[in-house]
Amino acid sequence: MPREIALLDALVPTLLIAFMISVLLSWALDWLFSHLGLYQHIWYRSLFRLAVFICFFSVLGLMIY
Amino acid sequence: MIYIMKVLMACLLAMWLSLRFELDQPRTAMLTVAIVMQSRTGMVFAKSYYRLLGSIIGILVSFLLVALFAQERVLFLVSMAIWIGFCTAGSMLFRNHQSYAFVLAGYTICIVGLPATIAPELTFSIGVTRISEIIIGLISASLISDLIFPQRIGDLMTAKIRRRFSDFSDMLRAMSIEKVSEESSKYAAFRIVSDVFELETFRASSGLENDASRNYRLRLSMLNAEFMQVSTSFHSLEQLLRRQNSTGHTQVVEALFSLYQLLKAVISIEDRSIINEVEARQLAMALKDFRTTLHQQIDLVRKALPDGLDASERLDFDSGAELLRRFVDELYVYTTTYASLGSDAVTAAKDAIAEHPPRLGMHFDPLAVTLAGVRGALSLAAMACLWIFADWRSGIEAITIGIITSTLYASSPNPKKTVKQFIFGAILGSVFVYICNFQILPQAHGFLMLSLAVAPAIVIAAWITTRPAVATIGSGIFIIFLMHIGFNSAYSANPITFMNDAVADLFAIATSGILYALIDLTSSGWSRRRIVKKLRELVVSACLEPLPQRPSRLETRARDLVQRLDGGHRAANVQDKQVIDCLLSTLEIGRAVIALRDQMNEVSDISIQQQITDCLKGIAELYTSPSRRNQIYAINSINHVASALENSMLVIKLPQFTQHQLLTMLHFIRCALLDNDAVLPPHNPNVTSREGAVYAA
8 A cells, every 4th residue: 555645636645544534434333323322331432432443543554554 | 620631731742742743833733722622522522623624724725825826915915805804704604613613714824825925835835734733733632622521511501401491480480560560581681692592502512522412402402492482472471561560550460460370380399490301391291281271260360350441451461361371382382392301312203303493593784794804804904014014024923913813803792802801811921932932941851841841821821711701811822822832843932033923913913903993893882773773674574574484583583683792791781771672672573473464364354454464564664764653653553453353343254263362462562562662762852752642542
């Protein structure tokens, strides 16, 4: 995977794209969880959300590097 | 205390991250943190979102402007002034965080675009750096406020709603015959207006907070709309009682009060107001029962009225009873919604199919918005002229700060006072930054000492921002301190440049303060008159615009107009009172007119319809150009319809119920018009009130 991607002719780090994708993914998961009511079983929601996000981001980041 | 620690932590986190990523200007990230940090997590998210949006738009526009006019400084500044004017106007249009996005789109262009007039080739990298800094700041602020002792908006809203309900029922319970002549509830009306909009802000922000509260957002806005209606009805009822009390119809007042006492008994639980959703459910049940028996009660009291009363006094009683019935209905609906907040998940599905409540939309005065835009553009023009003609080295600095202050506070309730506070904060901030830059920073080595060097000022500023009365001083300190803090990637501070810039800052803030004072859109008599006129126009449109109209739309529009006048924290002076009077009478008459028109559609008789339409035209005329003559004309036309209706009883064309309803409504409007001095110009001594009284009889 290239480290930088040309987005409209501007070089953008691929990591930024990965960041955005993981934001979107964790939003989707978040929506799913709150609709299924799964958050009732979680003690510290925001910490959980952050952890989920970090998981996504690290997986994508490791795929790039 | 926790909040101050959170601000400090978020600032330091942002600083560390940007130093770690070797970005040019850690101060932008820190400034971002200082700006978006608020005590409630949801508000931080909302503000962050709009800050990001505003910055991105601002940066894109400045790329565009640089690409177009980079060589020509004057042309560049002119187009910038237009853009800033546009953004200032936009920030007046919207509320809260949306308005903030416009402010940012406005001043980002100064920060990114202006240096480009000197070195156009740097624009792109300045823009990219700025956006990265801002994102870092936003992430640190959001993380810290969400992870460390988060304070949810949901809890705050629940507390607010509970307090509002118990305040309101305290007000209901406090009303009595003795107190009816006082005008105490008018001040409550102002508070209600600001309350409604505050809750709306919270509601909007809570959408970004992932929490149970977002499940009942829809119900919250319904609650708001219902609350507005019920408070208007209560006010109308109170006005009606006061009117009859002062015109000497004491028997009618007593009869109505005996009905009201019953209601009072229902809404108190153990001789106090209810305090939570569970009790509200009980109250809703009780009100439901009360509603079904109210009709019989009214009949009973009506039969018990003494024989000596004439027809108009009986009409007085009927219109009062009708109003009371409407009030009880609305109170029942309001209480039911309130009670349903207690049981979240169960009714959530029901909401989805429920009718969408009216939105608190945008209702504004185009002229005021335009003037605000002109003001923003003017302050840029003033600074730019100075910069170009005096060849001032700190010109860019001055322009930037000037634009920030003149856009940021455009929508604040009292910009003059805010700017005064801001300038005081700026002076303090300059002192802090001087001490920090030239006494402490040169001796600091490493990140820890750097943090220690900047911490005191941040703590002090954060502490000041927690005091609502002087919060702007705190933000003044923050902005000035963090804009000039003397390190980028390495220590860089120069006493001479700093002094120049500090003077430029103060000068620019003062200039925008002067412009606020010159073009005063919020507290001058002129703006009050505009608002009063707008309110009257609402009544006119209620009279003339095609049906169907929703009373709740009238409510939100009227209240929105008044809310822009002032944050509602003070309601002391005479002019403010005049506006409130006008608001209340607008609501009263407007709703009565809409109800009358709805009822009118059920009448099949053409001639009566025609007459009512004429009389609506009369009222519209009165509200377009208020004068004694038009008032008398309107009242006469009402009298005309009323007598026509009474005659038609002989012919029996109408169902008796409809006819009775129409009569009571007309009577109510007539009384309200007679009493209403708020919409009219001050009494003309030549036309005595005796003349009016003759026509009224």
